[in-house]
Amino acid sequence: MSLVVLTLIAPTAVKEELVAAMLAHPQTAQAGFIAREIEGYGNSADCDSVVEQVRGHALAVEIALTVSEADARSLLAALSEEFSRSGVIWRMMAATASGTL
Incomplete structure (x- = not known):
């Protein structure tokens, strides 16, 4: 099972x-x-907003999770219908290791 880190910017x-x-x-x-x-x-x-334009940056939320690639793709498929025009950006990268200390 290959693990990935899925990051969403919304x-x-x-x-x-x-x-x-x-x-x-x-x-x-x-x-x-x-x-x-x-x-x-x-x-x-x-x-x-005007405030964001004056400040020169946009406020957003970053969501990150580590799951199997299959689970990440399943989540993206589930989200794609509801959030298709909402401006959510995603990226998926291989996780070379993951664990708990």
């Missing part, structure tokens, strides 16, 4: 709905995940 406006959808996905709820607020910079940062 507008703060969809955070609660995205977290709820992830908790409704059995494999994701079992694995657990972290969520934190972040600031996005650069030309691709979607500064919606």
Whole structure:
């Protein structure tokens, strides 16, 4: 079983709905995940509000989890319908090791 780290970057406006959808996905709820607020910079940062435009960065939420590649793809498929136009960005990278100390 190959493990991956799946990272989602989402507008703060969809955070609660995205977290709820992830908790409704059995494999994701079992694995657990972290969520934190972040600031996005650069030309691709979607500064919606005037405050964000003045500050020069967009507020977003980053969610990360380590699961099997199959579970990550299953989660993406489950989320793709509900969040297809919400601006959620994802990336998946191989996890070379994972464990608990």
